Amino acid sequence: xLVETINNRKTAGATESTVxxxxxxxxxxRRALGDTIDLVGTGPQCVxxxxxxxxxxxxxxxxxxxxxxxxxxxxxxxxxxxxxPAGNGRGLFTAGQDGGYWFRTIVPAHYPIxxxxxxxxxxxxxxxxxxxxxxxxxxxxxxxxxxxxxxxxVAGSPYIESDxxxxxxxxxxTEFTPADDPNQPARxxxxxxxxxxx
Numbered sequence: 001x002l003v004e005t006i007n008n009r010k011t012a013g014a015t016e017s018t019v020x021x022x023x024x025x026x027x028x029x030r031r032a033l034g035d036t037i038d039l040v041g042t043g044p045q046c047v048x049x050x051x052x053x054x055x056x057x058x059x060x061x062x063x064x065x066x067x068x069x070x071x072x073x074x075x076x077x078x079x080x081x082x083x084x085p086a087g088n089g090r091g092l093f094t095a096g097q098d099g100g101y102w103f104r105t106i107v108p109a110h111y112p113i114x115x116x117x118x119x120x121x122x123x124x125x126x127x128x129x130x131x132x133x134x135x136x137x138x139x140x141x142x143x144x145x146x147x148x149x150x151x152x153x154v155a156g157s158p159y160i161e162s163d164x165x166x167x168x169x170x171x172x173x174t175e176f177t178p179a180d181d182p183n184q185p186a187r188x189x190x191x192x193x194x195x196x197x198x
Contacts, residue, residue, distance in 0.1 A: 014055055014195045018151045018167040021137060023076040028066050031091040036104035039088040043072030043106030045185035046176055048152075051099040052140060052192045059099030060194060063142035066092050067103070069135070074111025095142075107176050107186055108134040110158045113165070123164070130164050133157040138192065145194035152190045 031037065038045070052063040068090045070076050077084040095101045112130040115123055123130055134154035141147045151167060152174045153160060160168060176188045 012055075014193045015148060015150055015191075016169045016171050017149055018169065018172065019165060020139070020149050021165075023070075023078060024066075024068060024137065024139065025078070025090060028068060028090040028092040029087040031093055031103065033093060033096060033100075033102055034104070035091065035093075037067065037069070037087075037089055037091040038104065038106045039085050040071065043109070045104065046107045046188060047102060047104050047185050048136070048188045048190065049100070049102035050190040050192060052095045052101065052142065052194065053099055054145065055193060055195055059095075059097070060142045060145065061095060061097045061099055063095040063099065063101075063140055063145075063192075063194070064092060065095065065101055065192075066090075066139040066141075067105075068137045069105065069108045070111055072106055072109050074109050104185065105136070108136055108154060110134045128164060129159070129162065131159040131162075132164055133159040133168060135167075140192055140194065142194060144197055146197055148192065148194055150192070152188070 052060040054060055071084060071089060077086060077088040091103060093101050093103060110131055110133050113132060115130040134157040135151040138150050151172055153168055153172050155173050155175045160173065174188050174190050176186045178186045
């Protein structure tokens with residue numbers, strides 16, 4: 001995370017970056033705006049929306065958003081190929097003419113990172129827990145802009161103050177607001193501001 005922060009210093013107003021993590025797939029399933037990335041129907045439903053903007057506040061139409069997250073038990077599809085269909089929790093979206101995007105998913109859950117081997121030894125030596133707060137990953141690209149790898153974190157999630165990989169930044173913490181009607185999905189809004197290519 002320190003290397004990521006040093007290598008991705010941002011211009012004023014741009015969305016902060018975080019680590020890619022080990023569960024990114026090179027090719028996510030392409031989905032239409034408004035599609036769901038939840039293929040199993042478990043966990044509290046939510047709608048996530050926002051806009052992709054340039055540093056000057058203008059929309060970035062056609063920006064590509066690669067998104068991925070764990071299921072409601074904290075596992076990615078590649079960790080449970082016998083339980084989750086390939087592509088669960090993943091989607092590749094193209095922003096609209098106004099830079100807007102939206103998709104349906106579940107409110108993510110916190111989870112432990114694998115803590116066997118050297119990672120487990122390091123965590124034990126530093127007396128740290130293995131947990132990550134609830135989050136959704138984004139990799140956003142657009143011509144003329146620097147690629148952005150980031151997360152959004154669920155406000156109030158356990159471990160938000162003590163992420164095992166130190167990736168939480170206050171600007172990335174997002175409210176997932178429950179609907180008044182329990183049969184309706186929660187909603188979250190996350191605008192993404194890209195930096196120009198240097």
